Structure formats: C-alpha cells, structure tokens
Amino acid sequence: MEKPVNLFWTSGWDSTFRLLDLLLVQQRTVQPFYVKDHLRKSLHMEIQTMEKLTGMIFKKAPHTKQLLLPTKFKDLKGIKPNEQIQQQYARLKSVRHLGAQYEWLACFAEEEKLYDLELAIETRSPGFFTSYVKPEIIKIHDGKAENFKITDLPRNPDISLFQYFRFPIHELTKLDLQQLAIKHDFIDIMNQTWFCHSPIHEQPCGLCMPCKATMEEGLGRRIPLQSQLRHFVYTNVRMPIKHLLSTATKGKEVTIT
Structure with missing residues (x-):
C-alpha cells in the first residue's frame, strides 16, 4: 500500500493547492495535519473552511474519500519542547526574522517522528526562507513525483531545523498555482x-x-472591497499620520486608536 503524503494543511491557498494536486491530479493518499493555536484569531475560520473544502472535494471527486485521510489535530500547547530545536531557532532568528511557526512545527514533527512533512511554501519576496533556506534546497524523487528538501549538510548547520520538511511548491507563485x-x-x-x-x-x-501578500501577489480579487478600503486607509492615511505625530512629539507618548 502506498505511503500517504504527510501534509500540513491550514485551509489556505498554498496548502490547499498541494492537497488538491495530490488528490485530483496525482491520485495519491494524503494524511493532513493541523496544529490548533487557540490564541490564533483565525482558528475557527480555518477549521470551518477545512470542513467546507473537504465536502467540496468529495462532491467533485467521490473517489477521494478513499484517498483523503481524516485530519490529525494537535494542540499547540501540547507539543513537547525540544531544546536543540529551540536553540537552532533562536540562532536563526538572531540573523533575520523567522516566524515562530517553524520552531513549533519542527518540534511537532520531531515528536511525531515525521521527516517528510510537506509545507506548502510558494515563492515570496525576499525573507528568511528565500535568503537562507532556498539555497540549501535540493530536488529528490519522492515515489511517483519529484519533491524538494534541504541538503543533508547545509552551510549553516542550524538550517537543519528544516530537515523535517518537504517544500513541494517552493518554485511556484500564487499566480502559478491559480493557473x-x-x-x-x-x-x-x-x-x-x-x-x-x-x-x-x-x-x-x-x-x-x-x-x-494576497493583494501584492496578484490575488486582490479575493479581498472584499471593504477590506481593501481598510487597507488603503491604514496604509495611506493612518500610518503616515502616526509617523508624523511620532516625529513631531520627539519621543512623547502618542496613541492612535
């Protein structure tokens, strides 16, 4: 029996694309994982959306009921800390901003003994992943298809924090995924x-x-008009005013609500 593809699925554009590509195009079995952060404001919406998407997938392609395994959930607070991973993350973060999710995802993968957990990270503007992880990524053959992982001997040993993951869509953009x-x-x-x-x-x-990122990468149509106006006001009115007041007061406390 074919080994399921272990996929970290959040109901987002990138990870859902990977899920659908595996199920509908490659006809592969998928084991989704999701970590519940109860402080995350979008937690309810993400779980609700996963349920909605699952229903849509089964309706479009009933045979996928045999391919899509039940999502395995884990509470963030229940993930065991790992001292080595924590130290690696701290050193990497000191070089350049790195999202906290990479620390707890690595701890989660280590705890679950997952060494092929797929993270659907597509091409983005310069950041930690683009600058420090992408140069260490190599192509591998993963069963029926190609995949990507970091080299076994990265130039910075701390990059081995990413050894648990696969990066199947890292060469693509959101617009590529749309096409x-x-x-x-x-x-x-x-x-x-x-x-x-x-x-x-x-x-x-x-x-x-x-x-x-959704707006900047060409998918602004997915943002409601009211939210686009909110973004415009915040970026072009509120933030400039806040900056001017901050400069004018020269250190005096000013709060804009």
Missing part, C-alpha cells in the same frame, strides 16, 4: 480557501500579512 488550478479544474475549490489571520466579522481583514 494550474484552472488547468486541472479545481479553481472553484481554491476560491473558497481561507488566508486571513485576523478576520473581522468572518471576512478577511485586509491588514494582516497574509491579506497583504
């Missing part, structure tokens, strides 16, 4: 994915990093 979804006829499901970290009345806020 492939259209080609393979699952764009209708992709359009129901969730991405916002700080929803307002169950709608994307337009202000968080995923909302900004």
